[in-house]
Amino acid sequence: MRSRLLLLCAATAIVSASAAVIAQTPAKHGSKEAKLNYGPNARSPEGKRYRSQPLVTSIYTADPSAHVFNGNIYVYPSHDIEVATPDDDLGNQYAMRDYRVLSMDRVGGPVTVGPIALDVKDVPWASQQMWAPDAAYKSGTYYLYFPARDKQLDKNGLGTFRIGVATSKSPTGPFKADPKPIAGSYSMDPAVFTDADGKSYMYFGGIWGGQLQRWKDGTFDPNGSDTDLMQDDKPAISGRIARLNADMKSFAETPRDVQILDESGKPVLGGDHERRFFEASWVFKRGNTYxxxxxxxxxxxxxxxxxxxxxxxxxxxxxxLKPVQGWTSHHSIIEHGGKWWLFYADTQLSNKNHLRNVKVTELKFAPDGSIPTIDPFLN
Structure with missing residues (x-):
């Protein structure tokens, strides 16, 4: 989410015309759909057809974290809202303030938009910007992890991003937030992965507006850089990982770097913007490979x-995935119904960077475990 604006960047490569659109059944919403750029004949500003259609059109959603609970698919997105705030490098135009959960029994089936699962006004420590969340389940309890700004202002008059946790007995909420953020957490984009041995790990972090570059030594620098990271010839800033305690609400260790290496075994450099980490960590396991x-x-x-x-x-x-229409690209990947699925978002419905719509398409693997690149457009 959240950063230097490059208006409506879109992929240019052409994929086979035989590629199928994943048809979705949108949530009911009156006559709004007729006013939107929606359906198999919808076109991008460049005249291209979209690979897939929005899951719902009644609200704007982005940053989808999808999970399979009790055989059904639940998607935990951020909930975009209309604001008059201009686009900027810190993502102030992304002013989301609550979460609503999407649910379906299968990809391609009807999608239900749940009621408000958590609102910023019900989080004691948070001030604004409920950005990309994630969820987990353990022993009868559902956990919602979310970033938000606290009430301690920085040089820009904005709060510092922390990561909170809320719980519910239902996958769609409502969720009750803990009174304080997770101790030792910072930045944004929490994503929780539970391994086969039952241990759970939180991956998090995002540079630029996500403030990760201000935490170089584990201490927040309120006057640190906003976007110019000044390390193009040095190892890129890494996302973070911390194992969770059994309570799923606290870190069992000090967060450490998630290092990305190139084909020679050397760290990807900060100047390598097509390969370096920016935000939106998501981890899954296939066979013995993470x-x-x-x-x-x-x-x-x-x-x-x-x-x-x-x-x-x-x-x-x-x-x-190649570039979608819009600025941000934030995703999740799950296995369901014998196939793997990529959830992502673009700006098909609004043509505005801060009003996005969640989509899904099939993800495939080559025999060696590699992932063929997906083009979000058909032609």
Missing amino acids: YYTYSTGDTHFLNYATGNNPYGPFTYRGHI
């Missing part, structure tokens, strides 16, 4: 790297 996936931000790719344990290091493998 896939660390993330967004490159200002170059608008979704990338993946692979490793043999949750901590990495991870070796860069390639692009998962």
Whole structure:
């Protein structure tokens, strides 16, 4: 989310015309759909057809974290709202203030938009900007993890991003937030991965507006850089990982770097904007391989790297998704119904960077475990 504006960047490569659109059944919403750029004949400003259609059109959603609970799919997105705030490098135009959960029994089936699951006014420590969340389940309890600004102002008059947790007995909420953020947490984009041994790990962080560059030594620099990271010839800033305690609400260790290596085994450099980490960590396991996936931000790719344990290091493998329409690219990946699925978002419905819509398309793997790059457009 959240950063230097490159208006409506879109992929240019052409994929086979035989590629199928994943048809979605939108939530009911009166006559709004007729006013939107929606349906298999919808076109981008460049005249291209979209690979897939928005899951829902009654609200704007982005940053989808999808999970399979009790055989059904639940998507935990951020909830975009209309604001008059101009686009800027810090993402102030992304002024989301609550969460609503999307649910479906299968990809392609009817999608239900749940009621408000959590509102910023019900989070004691938070001030604004409920950005990309994630969820987890353990022993009868659902956990919602979310970033928000606290009430301690920085040089820009904005709060410092922390990560909170809220709980519910239902996957769609309502969720009750803990009174304080997770101790030792910072930045944004929490994503929780639970391994086969039952241990859970939180991946988090985002540069530029996400403030990760201000935490170089584990202490927040209120006067630190906003966007110019000044390390093009040095190892890129890494996302973070911390194992969670059994309570799923606290870190069992000090967060550490998630290192991404190039094909020579050397750290990807800060100046390598097509491969370096920007935000939106998401981890899944296929066979014995751990896939660390993330967004490159200002170059608008979704990338993946692979490793043999949750901590990495991870070796860069390639692009998962080419640039979508709009600025941000934030995603999740799940297995359901014998297939793998990529959830992502673009700006098809609004043509505005801060009003996005969640989509899904099938993700495939080559025999060697590599992921063929997906084009979000058909032609």
